[in-house]
Amino acid sequence: MRCGFGSLAAKVQTVLERDPYGGHMFVFRGKRGDLLKALYWCDGGLCLFAKRLEKGRFAWPRADSGVVALTTAQLSLLLEGFDWRQPVEAARPRSAL
Structure with a gap:
């Protein structure tokens, strides 16, 4: 994914x-699937954030119309x-009564 500000915009x-x-x-x-880039307009300028996972892949939503x-x-x-x-609820210890 080589896109920068201009290409993503x-x-x-x-x-x-x-x-x-x-x-x-x-x-x-x-x-x-291990790299994300986020483009966001904030306070008069574009921000570009990137994150790469060391292990695994990002869970990506199904986009039927192109937008989610x-x-x-x-x-x-x-x-x-x-x-x-x-989502899976974390196991919680039972409280003693």
Whole structure:
């Protein structure tokens, strides 16, 4: 994934038909699934964030229309490398009564 600010902003405009300067975050995944780039407009400038996992792949949502809207919690889990599509409740110790 060699795209930078200009290339990703152009993809947002042409492929997704969205405004990259509208304040939304646009997240792109590399072909192998271990690299993410996020493009975000903030305070008069574009921000580009990148994250690569040492092990595993990012759980990527199915996008039938090309665009998927995630909640803040889903995005947070995605960026941390968790499979947000199938959350599993952590085992909690039982409280003694």
